[in-house]
Amino acid sequence: MKLLLSMFAYPFIVRAFAVGALVSLCAALLGVPLVLKRYSMIGDGLSHVSFGALAVAVACGFAPLYFSIPVVVLAAFFLLRIAENHRVSADAAIAVLSASALAIGIIVTSLTTGMTTDVDSYMFGSILAMDRTDVVLSVTLAAAVLVLFIWFYHALFAVTFDESFSRATGVRVGRYKTLLSLLTALTVVLGMRMMGAMLISSLIIFPALSAMRVFRSFRAVVFCAGTLSVVCFCLGLTASYLLSTPVGASVVLCDLAAFLICCVIGRK
Amino acid sequence: MENRILLSCRDASLGYENEPLLEHLSFSVAPGDYVCVVGENGSGKSTLLKSLLGLLRPLAGEIDCPAQRAMELGYLPQQTAAQRDFPATVEEVVLSGFLNARTHRFFYTAAQRSAALMHMGKLGVLELRRRCYRELSGGQQQRVLLCRALCAAKELLILDEPVTGLDPAAAQDLYKTLRYLNEQEHLAILMVTHDMPAALREAKNILHVGKGSWFYGTVAEYLASPVGKRFGGERR
Numbered sequence: 001m002k003l004l005l006s007m008f009a010y011p012f013i014v015r016a017f018a019v020g021a022l023v024s025l026c027a028a029l030l031g032v033p034l035v036l037k038r039y040s041m042i043g044d045g046l047s048h049v050s051f052g053a054l055a056v057a058v059a060c061g062f063a064p065l066y067f068s069i070p071v072v073v074l075a076a077f078f079l080l081r082i083a084e085n086h087r088v089s090a091d092a093a094i095a096v097l098s099a100s101a102l103a104i105g106i107i108v109t110s111l112t113t114g115m116t117t118d119v120d121s122y123m124f125g126s127i128l129a130m131d132r133t134d135v136v137l138s139v140t141l142a143a144a145v146l147v148l149f150i151w152f153y154h155a156l157f158a159v160t161f162d163e164s165f166s167r168a169t170g171v172r173v174g175r176y177k178t179l180l181s182l183l184t185a186l187t188v189v190l191g192m193r194m195m196g197a198m199l200i201s202s203l204i205i206f207p208a209l210s211a212m213r214v215f216r217s218f219r220a221v222v223f224c225a226g227t228l229s230v231v232c233f234c235l236g237l238t239a240s241y242l243l244s245t246p247v248g249a250s251v252v253l254c255d256l257a258a259f260l261i262c263c264v265i266g267r268k
Numbered sequence: 269m270e271n272r273i274l275l276s277c278r279d280a281s282l283g284y285e286n287e288p289l290l291e292h293l294s295f296s297v298a299p300g301d302y303v304c305v306v307g308e309n310g311s312g313k314s315t316l317l318k319s320l321l322g323l324l325r326p327l328a329g330e331i332d333c334p335a336q337r338a339m340e341l342g343y344l345p346q347q348t349a350a351q352r353d354f355p356a357t358v359e360e361v362v363l364s365g366f367l368n369a370r371t372h373r374f375f376y377t378a379a380q381r382s383a384a385l386m387h388m389g390k391l392g393v394l395e396l397r398r399r400c401y402r403e404l405s406g407g408q409q410q411r412v413l414l415c416r417a418l419c420a421a422k423e424l425l426i427l428d429e430p431v432t433g434l435d436p437a438a439a440q441d442l443y444k445t446l447r448y449l450n451e452q453e454h455l456a457i458l459m460v461t462h463d464m465p466a467a468l469r470e471a472k473n474i475l476h477v478g479k480g481s482w483f484y485g486t487v488a489e490y491l492a493s494p495v496g497k498r499f500g501g502e503r504r
Contacts (some may be wrong), residue, residue: 036354153374158364161354165413168321168343169420170336170368211355216400218356 007241015130016194016247020237021230022142023191027200028207028229029149030184032161035208041094042079042181046188046202048098049075051197054122055105059112063216065137068189075101076185080177088164102206125196125248127240138190145183152179157218196248203229206255213259213266231256273298273334274424274456275320280329282312282319288327289315290477295484297458299423302450304467305460306499307477313460316477317428320458335424335456339368342421344413346428351409352402358412359397362388365419380419387418391445407438414445425449427459431466439463444468464499 007013034040050072057067079097083090105122121128130138149156158166159176167173184204192200211224236251243250276296283289289312307313318324319331321343335341342365366380376384388394391411392434396404398473401412410430427446431439443466449455461467467474476483476489476499483495490496 038350087431151374154364154367154376157356157360158367161351161356161361161364162345162348162413164321164323164345165343165365165416165420167323167428168336168341168345168366169365170339216355216357216403218354218360221355 003242004238010130011020013241014235015132015135016127016237017234018229019130019135019138019142019190019252020233020247022139022146023187024203024207024229024233025226026028026142026145026149026183026187027203028225029146029222030180030187031204031206031208031229033156033180033223034184035205035212036160039080039083041091042076042083042090043184043204045079045094045098045101046072046076046185046194046241047197047200050124050189050192051122052101052103052105052108054192054197055109056237058183059108060187064193065078065189069186072189073182076181077178080181084177098180121196122193123196123198124246125192125194125199127194127237127247130194134193141186141190145186148179148183152176153222156180161218164223184202194247195251196246199248199252202252202255203233206252206259207232210255210259210262213262227257228262257258273332274301274340275333275335276331277320278330278364280319280326280331281402282315282324282326284315284324284355286327289479290482291480292329293477293482294329295475297424297456300450300454301456301458302446302472303456303458303475304471304473305458305475305477306462306464306467308479311477311479313477314428316360317426317460320426335452335476338423339420340422340424342417342419342425344410344417344425344427344430346432347409347413354402356401357397358393358399358404359384359390361412362397362415362419365416368420384415384419387415391415391418392418405438407435407441410434410438410442411445414442418449421455424456424458427457429460429462431456431461431463439466446470 019231034043050068053068054064057064079094082093095169155171155176158171159173163173191203195203207225207229210228211221215221215224232254233251235249236254240247240250273296277293280293281288281291283291305313305316319326320333321436322333322336362384363376388397392413393408393411393415396408401409414498430442434442446457447470450457468487469486473486476490479493483490483493
């Protein structure tokens with residue numbers, strides 16, 4: 001217990017808690033419609049793109065967040081277009097794009113700074129990544145994601161459940177999908193440096209999957225996914241502090257444990 | 269009042285990228301009509317439906333749907349794979365029918381909630397309202413989706429092959445419900461279907477679409493027409 005309290009004596013851990021809890025909440029909420037619409041791959045693709053963007057930003061000396069946010073937002077629109085276009089096979093196209101972005105990121109880094117611990121921390125996350133301005137920006141954006149999600153909750157439900165019906169009754173489906181990809185892009189960029197490019201997509205997918213095992217109404221699934229995600233993040237961060245393991249991986253393992261528990265509960 | 273038109277097609281050519289599937293199509297739907305759209309696979313039924321719903325622009329001519337502009341159009345689409353394992357209660361699905369471009373609020377109004385309950389009662393799914401959509405039978409799911417369409421529709425209901433995947437009893441049930449809505453509630457119905465006997469039995473008018481040609485008229489006119497004799501006759 002004393003050990004737990006001493007943890008909060010470090011300002012960087014407090015910052016990590018604040019940003020991480022908000023980002024995992026956002027990711028879990030957005031994850032529900034994304035998983036249901038079979039867009040899970042988009043989250044994964046976005047994280048690879050944001051790795052590439054981050055690597056380029058560092059190599060060129062741009063501020064990482066200000067550079068990667070627009071790039072990832074653009075990529076999100078593009079990925080959504082690919083996913084909607086049934087003529088090309090969407091999953092293959094997304095895989096190609098994410099691998100290319102990753103490759104660009106690696107080449108740029110190795111040509112400039114070389115494969116340093118920086119790259120390692122982009123890939124697998126680092127708790128030290130957050131400075132004060134990042135925290136302010138992250139909290140603001142995360143709050144915006146939350147407000148927009150709550151505000152458009154019913155529309156997102158309708159569009160997720162049945163696009164053609166919504167379109168026929170005059171809901172502007174394209175607008176909501178754009179909103180969804182925009183919010184996802186922001187969440188991925190914000191969460192990526194703590195969770196790591198390789199692991200951030202699990203924050204989007206796991207809570208939704210776990211909640212869907214247990215609950216049967218959309219609202220309950222959304223609530224459960226959000227709660228589960230925040231709880232798992234806090235547990236993961238604590239575990240990573242106590243055992244000196246990387247944050248991202250610890251959180252993912254907590255999510256995995258929660259998923260397995262949910263599977264067992266859902267069986268009954 | 270009765271001269272009002274809910275949906276009209278004037279000399280419209282429909283299709284993709286300058287390859288019209290249907291040309292010079294003209295017909296209209298008025299309150300209380302019951303139209304079945306029939307035709308072989310690939311004859312342009314889904315293209316027609318998309319155009320009527322405003323999802324696809326006609327290549328030429330004009331399609332006007334005052335019912336859609338007035339937000340009085342309900343639509344029962346074909347089910348998608350994603351819906352089959354969707355975690356949502358029946359009530360959540362039905363209420364989502366009230367959503368359209370005009371209204372936006374976080375809570376549904378009391379009037380909307382009671383209207384939803386009324387529709388659910390009418391279609392016999394009221395006791396299912398707390399159940400999960402994915403656990404219902406095909407027939408029940410179709411009823412739930414019909415309820416949602418009713419929440420959106422006051423005047424015109426468009427259905428896309430509603431009996432696909434239903435067993436015969438559930439299909440008959442659905443037809444009975446539609447007839448009730450049409451006769452008692454004066455709801456205009458436009459239904460795309462492969463079920464020819466049912467179309468001839470239930471509908472007042474038939475729109476037959478075939479490659480490049482089309483026919484629109486009452487059931488009796490259709491059966492007397494060359495295309496109707498060929499297509500409707502052999503199926504009987």
